[in-house]
Amino acid sequence: MAIDFVIPDDAKEVRARVRKWVQDECIPAEKRMAEGEDYKTVLADLRKKARAQGLWLPFMPKEFGGMGLGPLSNALVQMELGQSHLGALSMNSQGPDDATMLTLLAHGTEFQKEKYLKPFLNGDKRVCYSMTEKAAGADATGMQTTATKDGNGNYVLNGEKWFSSSANVADIAVVMAKTNPDAARHQQFSTFIVELPNPGYKIIRNIPTMAHHSEVAEQMGAAHCEIEIEDLVVPEENLLGGEGQGFAMGQHRLAYGRLRHGMHNVAMAQRALDLATAHVTERSTFGKGLEDRQGVQFMLAECASQLYIARLMLMHIAYKAENGLDIRQENGIAKVFLANMVHKVVDTAIQLHGALGYSTDTPLAGWYTDIRSQRLVDGPDEVHKWITGKNVIRAFKNDGTTAAAAGGDLL
Incomplete structure (x- = not known):
């Protein structure tokens, strides 16, 4: 049977809607805030428009007021929302609220769902x-x-x-x-x-x-x-x-949180690469366009390669989640890779902007200081690598090969 990377039409449609939403509404709203408009007013306006367009709680079932998206469609949506720091907030898909909603949905009592989950779903509480x-x-x-x-x-x-x-x-x-x-x-x-x-x-x-x-x-x-x-x-x-189920509750919510961070990291890296490419196509040094310099092209190529790997990782994890398969090993590997990937791409974008990138005239400097936390939150890189390495050894002892712990089920 052939490996199929075709995205279903309904998933393409919702991705296109969210992409347009972020570009037409969220990024301009960032500018409104930068010009002094009140955050709460801006967010309330965004949320009212989002709900009117049916763009609300993409990860929640329809019977709970969400869009009812599966893991693949939600991954595609989150990889658009992360291009703006208002993206997830506009659709009530921000952390840590999103993971808590999912945990309450799966493990909360009827009392807890009624008293606590409903206000979260409505965006009334955080x-x-x-x-x-x-x-x-x-x-x-x-x-x-x-x-x-x-x-x-x-x-x-x-x-x-x-x-x-x-x-x-x-x-x-x-x-x-x-x-x-x-x-x-x-x-x-x-x-x-x-x-x-x-x-x-x-x-x-x-x-x-x-x-x-x-x-x-x-x-x-x-x-x-x-x-x-x-x-x-x-x-x-x-x-x-x-x-006695505190760890089970923690792992339930952290598993989704790690993936959501990774999806948003892809979106931020994509926007950073777009900004960098736009800049180099407009600049010249020593009588030659920056875009024509091989060193610059290599830098852009490395960023594109990192983004490609990141997207494939997330698509594979989404596929496994759609089919109810164990994603723990892939989730740990992806968490580390995606945190380092976004740091690499944003750092490269700053370098390609020169002094402008180091200034706060673009969002890159702010992103750079913020994303350093990605290698620490939801478990530092070293802990995830330790667990991944233990699983490699376990796979070898069980199977005589490490393939099961290194994406071998793809082959």
């Missing part, structure tokens, strides 16, 4: 995910935040959290805490839904990072917060997925 701690870092099993029952139908949480992205704009926090220290390592933790503001969940500060900080960026949810949790009372009915 969420943050509080898992990471200073003491634990990449090893989430080192978490020290505890949750104990008080005998009155509640859990009481105490501890601290670190880099809780979007906590400053969140109405709900999804918090992971240790409920059974004597259980197996990955069954010690549980996940709780916490309504905000709450005196037991205190934002200490928005952690300064190398990314550009502004009031608007923080309103959009770009802040990463340090949290103090002290005698935080959470009703037992707000336990998500069952006691």
Whole structure:
């Protein structure tokens, strides 16, 4: 049977609609904000138009108000939305809200779906995910935040959290805490839904990072917060997925989040390459067009190659997801590759722009400082490489070849 890369007509149609949406509405809206228009007003206008066009919640089933797209169609859509920092927000497809919606849909009780999922679906509320701690870092099993029952139908949480992205704009926090220290390592933790503001969940500060900080960026949810949790009372009915299932809930949401980051990285890299190519076709140095210089052509070729590999990775993962196949190995490989790919392409685009690229007259400098986080968030490169390497060894021991851990099912 032939390998078929034909994109179904319905997927082509929705990709075209979203591409037009981003180019005609989201990117011009960025300019409106840059000229001083209020972010909340701009976003409200965008969302009203998006919903009127049926462009809302692409990853959610139709019966929950979404577009009902499968993994392939959603991947194509996300690879367009990421060209604008308003793209995902305009269609209520932004992280970390999107992954939490999917987790609530799959594992939430009817009560939790009614009380918490519905406002997320409508775009009325936002969420943050509080898992990471200073003491634990990449090893989430080192978490020290505890949750104990008080005998009155509640859990009481105490501890601290670190880099809780979007906590400053969140109405709900999804918090992971240790409920059974004597259980197996990955069954010690549980996940709780916490309504905000709450005196037991205190934002200490928005952690300064190398990314550009502004009031608007923080309103959009770009802040990463340090949290103090002290005698935080959470009703037992707000336990998500069952006691001891915190890691299962975390992996459910992080798996999608990693892919969404990668899809948006492809979109950003594509826009960066477009900006760079437009610039070199307009510039001349020493009496010769930049586009005619072999060194410049090599730089563009390397970026194009990286983007090609990235798209193939995502299409293969989408294919496996469409068919209910295990995507964990490919997801880990792609997460690392896509984070480094976008860094390489944006860096090259800056270089090709010269001093203009280093300035803030183009979006490239802002993107560059922001995307460095991609090699850290949702697990640093080294952890994913470690797991990938373990799977290579496991495949060899099982099969006498490493093919199963290196895309061998393609052949």
